[in-house]
Amino acid sequence: MPLESSPENPQPLRKVTHLVRGWIERLGPVWVEAQLIEINRRSGSRTIFLTLRDKLAEVSVSVTVSPTTLDGAGPLTEGATVVARLKPSYFEGSGRFSFYCDAITPVGEGRLLARLEQTKRLLQAEGLFDRARKKPLPFLPRAIGLVTGAGSAAEKDVVENARRRWPAVRIETRYALTQGPQAGEQLITALGQLDRHGDVDVIVIARGGGSLEDLLPFSDEGLVRAVFACTTPVVSAIGHESDNPILDLVADLRASTPTDAAKRVVPDVADELAKIGQARTRLEQAIGTRLRHEQERLDALATRPVMTDPTATFVVGHEQLQHLRERSLRALTSRLEHERTGVAHQLARVRAMSPKATLERGYSILVGPEGHAITSVTDVDEGDDLLAYLLDGQLVLEARDVRPGTLGAA
Numbered sequence: 001m002p003l004e005s006s007p008e009n010p011q012p013l014r015k016v017t018h019l020v021r022g023w024i025e026r027l028g029p030v031w032v033e034a035q036l037i038e039i040n041r042r043s044g045s046r047t048i049f050l051t052l053r054d055k056l057a058e059v060s061v062s063v064t065v066s067p068t069t070l071d072g073a074g075p076l077t078e079g080a081t082v083v084a085r086l087k088p089s090y091f092e093g094s095g096r097f098s099f100y101c102d103a104i105t106p107v108g109e110g111r112l113l114a115r116l117e118q119t120k121r122l123l124q125a126e127g128l129f130d131r132a133r134k135k136p137l138p139f140l141p142r143a144i145g146l147v148t149g150a151g152s153a154a155e156k157d158v159v160e161n162a163r164r165r166w167p168a169v170r171i172e173t174r175y176a177l178t179q180g181p182q183a184g185e186q187l188i189t190a191l192g193q194l195d196r197h198g199d200v201d202v203i204v205i206a207r208g209g210g211s212l213e214d215l216l217p218f219s220d221e222g223l224v225r226a227v228f229a230c231t232t233p234v235v236s237a238i239g240h241e242s243d244n245p246i247l248d249l250v251a252d253l254r255a256s257t258p259t260d261a262a263k264r265v266v267p268d269v270a271d272e273l274a275k276i277g278q279a280r281t282r283l284e285q286a287i288g289t290r291l292r293h294e295q296e297r298l299d300a301l302a303t304r305p306v307m308t309d310p311t312a313t314f315v316v317g318h319e320q321l322q323h324l325r326e327r328s329l330r331a332l333t334s335r336l337e338h339e340r341t342g343v344a345h346q347l348a349r350v351r352a353m354s355p356k357a358t359l360e361r362g363y364s365i366l367v368g369p370e371g372h373a374i375t376s377v378t379d380v381d382e383g384d385d386l387l388a389y390l391l392d393g394q395l396v397l398e399a400r401d402v403r404p405g406t407l408g409a410a
Contacts, residue, residue, distance in 0.1 A: 017092040024090045024097070033107065036082050039070075050101065052084065065101040073104045075117030080106050116219050120246055123221070128228045129249045135233040137253060137265060141201035143170040144265055145194030145232070147187060150175040154206040154237070154258040161262035169266050172200055178207040183217035188226045195230045202233045202265050205247065206258040209239040218245035227251060237261035359391040366397075377404050 005011045038051035048070055053060040085103040148155045162169045174190035177183040194203050218238050227234050227250050236251035237258045248254040255261035305312050351357055366374040367387045374380055380399050388395040
């Protein structure tokens with residue numbers, strides 16, 4: 001029954017908050033279905049804050065949950081639909097109303113997303129998504145392997161765009177179901193056939209857009225592991241830009257659409273011809289520049305004196321040789337003249353000291369009987385025959401008297 005009150009008879013606030021708490025607690029836990037729009041994990045806090053919103057009405061509430069309860073529900077992502085058991089509570093002291101969640105589980109797409117997220121984490125932990133293991137695509141494959149649905153728009157997009165870019169492209173197609181329970185097995189079989197094909201250098205797995213359930217085969221763990229084990233590079237071209245099956249993560253290249261895949265696996269012949277033309281133009285320019293440079297060098301060499309008159313070098317060399325010859329002759333003449341003068345001086349000195357010079361001055365040379373020159377009176381005895389050498393002849397003399405003494409005394 002309602003609480004009676006009036007301006008004359010007001011109720012204490014504590015009583016009102018206490019009654020409100022009692023009314024809320026009598027509601028008890030309640031299961032609700034809502035969309036999880038935000039997960040707020042605060043650093044250092046053991047409480048996680050969730051924001052749940054009604055799927056049809058603009059109604060949202062903030063919910064607290066423990067990490068154990070949230071992690072027990074499996075991987076949950078924002079946007080998933082969940083069923084949660086909420087317990088309303090009211091704090092008398094602050095007048096704050098809140099919900100506490102003690103159980104939560106994904107449903108519908110949310111359950112699928114949670115399961116896919118769990119599979120994704122498992123495969124990622126094993127290294128299947130490692131970028132270092134991605135294989136590069138060939139520039140121009142001998143043949144393109146295509147795994148797709150028979151008569152699908154994806155097949156048409158890949159084939160037409162690939163042939164528009166490179167008319168001679170060869171495509172090996174293997175058909176498989178692209179949705180439903182049997183799709184995963186058929187996709188794995190088709191992939192294996194193309195991987196063993198000797199001419200297939202790249203494989204494209206293509207499908208048009210669809211719902212999350214339609215695209216589940218492309219998140220199949222068996223298919224993901226088969227793609228990882230392929231020796232041939234694999235391109236994932238599933239759905240539209242917003243579709244992200246697990247196949248996109250393990251493939252060597254993700255294309256946003258089947259049309260994009262065709263652009264990635266073969267070059268555009270028009271672009272390549274344009275590049276060849278540009279390269280040819282650059283090559284011609286480089287060759288022309290090199291030829292002009294070499295011609296300028298030849299012209300510069302041709303203008304050198306040695307090229308205009310090859311004998312000029314010999315003339316210069318001859319002049320230098322003649323100059324050196326004249327210098328040598330002058331040096332030899334000077335040296336000979338110097339030596340001649342020296343010889344003349346020496347000869348004059350020798351002549352001045354020779355007996356002939358003495359005779360020319362009026363002196364004579366006496367020689368005793370034994371033929372020795374007489375230099376002292378003691379060498380001569382009276383009666384000795386002496387021979388006197390004069391400038392113009394010889395005299396035979398007899399020593400009649402020997403008189404010792406000096407030249408000054410005489």
